[in-house]
Amino acid sequence: MGNGNIKQFEKKVFIIVFTQQELNDWRNKIPIMRDIMDLKPVFWMNPNLKNMNETPSFPLTRDDIEEAELLWQRFAPFLENEFPETTETNGMIESPLKRINHMKESYFTAIDGALYLKCDHELPIAGSIKARGGIYEVLQYAEKLALESGLVQKNDNYAMFSNERFKSFFSQYSIGVGSTGNLGLSIGIIGATLGFNVSVYMSIDAKQWKKDLLRKNGAEVLEFEGDFSEAISAGREKTIADPKGYFVDDEDSRHLFLGYSVAALRLEKQLKRENITVDADHPLFVYLPCGVGGSPGGIAFGLKQVFGDHVHCFFAEPTHSPSVLVGLVTREMDRVSVQDFGIDNRTEADGLAVGRPSEFATAISDQLVSGIYTLEDNELYRLLAMLADTEGIYLEPSATAGIPGPQQITPYVKKYAIDFSNATHIAWATGGSLVPENDMEMFYNKGKSLR
Structure with missing residues (x-):
């Protein structure tokens, strides 16, 4: 049995059916739920946000993040061997930080502080x-x-993972994952390269080119007519039935969370190279597109470990898939899905098309995220076209969700009397560079027509 699968057997599945009266009660009890359920864009300030000296003990610490970074370093020779595109970074998987002045001037009427794009695309x-x-x-x-x-031993040169002996060894094992697209791509490509038998369970939201690319790289793709929750449930069930199966659980994985959190250590170095100060007089605002909540939650956790109360993290979700927002606002966390509230979970932002939030990540984000805002799909397309026109940068629709952050959080800035004049804003761009040219052209043309 693969590591972690004992817990997967005990995974609870919550099915809640609210009556119409109960739905009305939610609307009356929590006023913002009216707009959420009516699919209107909202901004929510987190009343459970804690200062770092007030937070409870989390299941992970900064030491865990540092250990995760060491693992990345051990595997750098292997990654450089297998993926020539990592040669310039000596096998490290990292992205640039780019200032986007033209986009800021075109989109915002008056926002103080510098605007950057963290180019994870x-x-x-x-x-x-x-x-x-x-x-x-x-x-x-x-x-x-x-x-x-x-x-292997930890002091060995991990370039040896490219040897056929290792690939033959890993071929005894299988890896499964449920995905709306991008997580499946990462698991499928690296898993197949190592020699694992990889099965990716894809939801209806996943783009065809992502399925094609996975198959090209040697992963098995299984398609479902339902959404992310159906794909992940089917994948979990089938994978853990294999004695040598390992399921990557996007709803409840500390390892995924840790992998994301290392980004904070890398960003700290980038900011120092840019001579950007982060302190009480120079606050850092980070805007993170959010699906199940693992990647934004992991990054927010890491940033809070590095910058403490001087960093303010906000999640951005589609109006049709506000899973983390609904979980936190209702205090039901991962026990409810957006569908329980009559929200269809259908969005063009395929990477964010998640109905139920992560159990592991949401419990941590509850204490650390400053707020959440939602956007309509058309706005994502408009942002996509504008960024392409002003900066020559092309993203997936979902990856543009962080860009409007500075103008979304005005109530938060007023409440805490934060001076924006020396602030640094970072919109986290989450995907786009592998999108086929024809697909990107369609994205751009749609955004252009909406502008």
Whole structure:
């Protein structure tokens, strides 16, 4: 049995059916739920936000993040061997930080502070933020198996993972994952490269080109007519039935979370290189597109460990898939889905098309995220076209969700009397570089027509 699957057997599935009266009660009890259920864009300030000296003990610490970074470093020679696109970074999977002045001037009427784009759409291998979590989880599993079998020691040169002996060894094991697209790409590509038998259970929202690319890289793709929850449930059930199966659980994975959190250590170095100060007089605002909540939650956790109360993290979700928002607002966390409230979970932002939030990540984000705002799909397309016109940068629709952040959070800035004049704003771009040219042209043309 793969590591972690004992817990997967005990995974609880919550099915809630609210009566119409109960839905009306939610509307009356929590006024913002009216607009959420009516699919209107909203901004929510988190009343449970804690200062770092007030937060409870989390299941992970900064030491865990540092250990995760060491694992990335051990595997750098292997990644450089297998993926030539990582040669310039010596096998490290990292993205640039770019100032987007033209976009800021075109989109915002008057926003103080500098606006940057964290270009995770350029991450090598998988072309999205999921490269951080997905690749990390597979690498830690591969290392665990190799260490237990005596194939490797931690002080060895991990370039040896490219040897046929390792690939033959890993071919005994299977990896499964449920995905709306990008997580599946990261798991499928790195898993197949190592030699694992990888099965990706894709929801109806997943784009065809992502399925084609997975198959091209040697992963099995299984398609479902339902959404992410159906795909992940089917994948979990089938994978854990295999004695040598390992399921990457986007709803409840500490390893995915840790992989994302390492981004904070890398960002700290980038900011220092840019001579950007983060302190009480120079606050940092980070805007993170959010689906199940693992990647934004992991990054927010890491940023809070590095910058403490001087960083303010906000999640951005589609109006049709506000899973983390609904979980936090109702206090039901992962026990409810957006469908329970009559929200259809259908959005063009396929990477964010998730109905139920992560159990693991949501419990942590509840204490750390400053707020959440929602956007309509058409706005994502408009942002896509505008960014292409002003900066020559092309993203997936879902990856643009962080860009409007500075103008969305005005109530928060007023409440806490924060001076924006010396602020740094970072919109986290989560995917786009692997999108086929024809698909990107369609995205752009749609955004252009909406402008």
